[in-house]
Amino acid sequence: MANKLEFPGGKIESDETPEQALIRELQEEVGITVTAFSLFDKLEYQFPDRHITLWFFLVESWQGEPWGKEGQPGRWMAGPTLDPAAFPPANEPVISKLIAQG
Template structure:
């Protein structure tokens, strides 16, 4: 069964907000872009807006869909829907107790993300190059 997940790169001033996955979760100990599972019949953008409010305490003002990726981890199949969130209100924080930090876009490639996120990391790193 495919699990649909919405994830967002929260961007401000050339940095991206990332969170460390709990060691108890699938792919635990790796960094992630905040977001979460889509509920039944929930569109990915709506899921991301809901999850970012719950997980990092922000209200999304503007988001752009980037692309989706299907990935089979062997024990779990996911379809990740990636977004860029460049306008929001509130200050992102680890509302669920997770470790979080702002990372310069050019240093994003130095962090370990789940395999399904690699294309999005490459895409975001390319955004940095386009702005230089």
């Protein structure tokens, strides 16, 4: 979405699990190899024209230095500093949860 912050991620391929998609997408988008993660949240969101399921994982360890492999800028942000309005509306519940957990 234009002018919005976004988490790395993408669509789950037909032959993979959400966990496999996490590993693939983070390698493709930010160049890291995920070595440990846990499910943080799973959200359902209804757009006017489609319904989506969003999987959010906490990546606890990885190999490599994250960088924007697809040309996108990146930055680290602490949970309490996140502004839900800066993200797409579908992300609001998980942003609020991150803020609440500090």
